[in-house]
Structure formats: structure tokens, C-alpha cells
Amino acid sequence: MEVANNSKHSVFIAVTEPFTPPHRLSAWSTLENHAARLRTMRIAELFEHDAARFATLSFGHRGLLLDLSKQSIDAPALAALIDLAGQARLPDGIEALFAGEHLNFTEDRAVLHMALRGACAAPPEDAATLAQSQQRMRAFTVALRSGTMTGATGKPIRLVINLGIGGSDLGPRMAAQALVPTGLRATPEVRFVANIDRRELDEALADADPASTLFVVSSKSFATAETLANAQAARAWLQAGLGAGCDPALHFTAVSNATDAAAAFGIPAERVFPLPEWVGGRYSVWSTIGLPLMIAIGASEFDAFLAGARAMDEHFRTAPPDENLPVLMGLAGLWNTDFLGIESLALLPYAHGLRSFAAWLQQLEMESNGKRCLRDGSGSVIHTSPIVWGGVGTVGQHAFHQLFYQGTRRVALDFIVPVAAADDVSQRSLVENAFAQSAALMSGRDLDTAFASLRAKGLAESEAAVLAPHLVCPGNQPSTTVLLPALDAFSLGQLMALYEHKVFVQGWIWGINSFDQYGVELGKEMARSLSAGSGENHDASTAGLMAAAEAMRRTPDRS
């Protein structure tokens, strides 16, 4: 691809430039041969053939370690994947991304969240506004954290509630949970409300004092139904709690680039923090959408968070493919999806602080790559984004890990493991548990071993024969382990940027636009049409459900 500076015609470039779907590239058939060979081999066997596998399939970057040695892959297959990336012109894609080419060609936008972390230039026409809004965000944070910002009654603000959804919630919420020190409440405390279900807002307000509460309405578009409904409910709560004569506007700020819509709601322009159009919602935590995070952790920790991501950006842009962590991670995921037929990716962070990591990644991966239309308008004949889900270790070990052990599916697993300092006993136990799980899920337990363990417990031969098959665990579940030195701002920034770029690598090779979300837009249109009461235009099931719900509202029949 020829890299054009902020081309205004990238739709045409994307459509007319030669594009070959990945399954037509010659590396694809080579990979199919490798897959036929590797599908018959267990991961544990791969270690028998290559004792140095951990050393050759583990990759480091600034203290972070990415271990791919427990994937069903070997060096020749990985080399073929790297060939595939070359044939798909991934290096051109990376260069185009950082150069501000309009890779989001369906919306004619650049994709430059890396500019927010200082890893590349913002478009010159936006640079001054960007610097100004970042500066204002810092000043606002300092005023809030120092207790000098007061509400309408003169009381200092002690509680900040972020009202946002999707990318305007998941990133800041996840990162704040991860980085606000254990046992300490941030000053002011920061809470997050996303759901239009009033219960979430009510919970956040349960012990709140209107006079010392500030709402951040985080909505790039200032048009998202859930966020606006919560903002209106918050305003009503403030009006009732502050009393006559007090201006609720002093208890609101907005992060949005729809300043007119924010002003119409009652938030004046000087209390609105804009963000550039080239920052997509799911990539926006680095922008002013990160305001609640900055308030929770302070500006210098936020800088460390940006620095971690910037370090990963620089690595992604410059490291050769066979040392490049996002490239390798992306290729390993593509291998699982398209060559091993694995449909889901379970995220297993071994840290309570990362309890919302899977939710953040779900949006990042599934909203970015849950698509089928290729750059040339044709439909993908291979699978794209896996189904991403997960939950924290060790909690999941006592619940859904059962399916990994004895279910009928192969599931790809990502263990995210902060190691922490030597004297951190509880973290040591988490680390050991993570390693035990990935090892047991790789090796499994065969029938002979199950039999032997039952005999050793003193069971009669006939009893052991009945029970042993129920103890068999096939193992061979492929996993990636990411080790972080600690769950700190730098490492979290690195980790999130690693996943962002992984998603780019996969989307680029699959040939889809990872940066639009026309699918979710269809759901929004349907919701608008339902709430406008046009049920008669819907399918018979939906019309029936609407009628049943209406009848239930009037007279619930519990007989």
C-alpha cells in the first residue's frame, strides 16, 4: 500500500488496490499442511521433540513475557504464519496505521490512538486542540484531587461518577479497578455506571451526597441512549438533592466531541473535554475518555500508563515479525481460529484487579473483528474474531474450568499473570495456581493414570474400572501466558496496547475493517424503532413479545 498522508480518498484506495483474501495466499496452503500434521500431535509431545521450546517460543518486551510454548504450534508452522503476514503485507499495514492513513475506510477516518500516547504524530490540524484538551484534563484532575473543586453549595467534590457505555466505560473502568491501590479509595472516589437499568445508577448513588458528587458524561457522540438516560436521571437526582437555587451544571462535566449536544443538555463548552474523531470508542481510554481514570490514579500514574502503551507501540512498529509480540500473538490466535477450528478465547487474568479485563477485551476483539465483509466487499469464507470471554483466576477454577478439563471443545486460553514482588505471598499463590492450570490443561490425565490413582487409593479393580473413565481429562488445551512484573500502570499500558495491536494484526490479515461497528448500529436502529412504538413493523415473534410484555405490565398473570 502506498502510504498517503491523511488521504481523504481512502475508500477508493482500499477498494481499488489489489487485495487477496488470506486463504488465497500461498502461505495458507502451507499452513493447512502444518495444521494437518500438528492436529495429530499433543502439545506435550511437542515438548518431547523440542526441549528448548520454552526458550524459542517465549518473547520479552520491557519486563513483559509472552509465552507461546503451550500453543499447538511449532517453529516451522510459526515461520509459515510469519510468511502469511508478509504475503498479506502486514508491514505496510502497520506503517499505514502509524502514518495516519484512513484505515477506517468505511468511515473515512484515520486510526491514531497511538498519537495520544506520543508514539506518532496527530494530524497537524488537530495537534493544538489535542494538546489543549490534554492540558485541561490534567488541570481538572489536579483541582479535583487537591479538593479545591467545589460544587454548587461550596462543598468539595468527593465522588465522581462516570456515565458512559462501551468504550466510554469499559477501558477506564477496567484500568481504574486494576490501578487504584488495594484497600485505598481514590480521592475523590470514582465509580462507573453504564447500564440503562436504573439499578446500577441507584447503587452508585446509594451513599452519595449530591453536594459533593460530580458526574462525567462520557460519550463521544453525546447520542448514546443509555448514557443520556443516566445523565438525565443524575440531573433529576441533583435537582432534588441540591435544593432550589443551586445549579446542577457545576456537578457535570462531559467528555465528548458533540459540544452542541452537551450544551443543549446544560453542560457548557468550558466543561466539555473533546476527543479527536480518529479515536475509536474502544481505543479511547488513552484520550480524554480516560478522565475518570486520571482522576482515580493521578496524572503521573496516567503518564506511566501512556508510557507503557507507547513502549509497546514502538516495539510493534519497529521489531521484526519473529520478535514482535503483537504480531506473534495475533498469528497464534489466527492459527487457533482458522487452522485448528477453535472457536473461543478465554481470558484468565490471575489478579482481582483485572476482573473486568475480559469485558474490556470482548469489546476490543469482537467489536473490531467480529465481521465478515472484506476490504474488497466480498464475504470472508474463513472465521474471523473468536468468541472472547473469561473470568478471574482462581475463581474460575472452581467453576467453568471444568469444561476446559473434560468438555468436548478445545478452547484457547490466555493466562494473564502479574508476578509481583518476592514477599507478596498472596500473589505468589495466584502465580502458582495459574501455572498449575496451564500445565494440567496441557498434559491432562489419561485412563491409565486415572486407573493407577484409584488403585493407589485402595479401590477394588472393578470399582476403579467404572470410575476411571470419569477421571480422564484429555488436556491439550492450547494456552498463552503473559507474565507482568507487577500490576502497575506501565505494565497495564503495555498489556492493553499488546492486545490492541494483536487485534489490528488479525483484522489486517483477515482483510476486514477493524475500526467500524455497523453491526451494533443495526441493533440501535431496531431499539429506536421499538421505542417509537412501531411494533407492527416487526417480525411476528418480536410483535408477540411486545404484546406479551405490555399485557404483563398491566396484569401480571402468576396463576
Ligand SMILES: O=P(O)(O)OC[C@H]1O[C@](O)(CO)[C@@H](O)[C@@H]1O
Ligand atoms: O461514546 P459513545 O458515543 O456514547 O459510544 C459508546 C459506545 O457505543 C458504540 O458506538 C457501540 O454502540 C461503541 O463503539 C462505543 O464505544
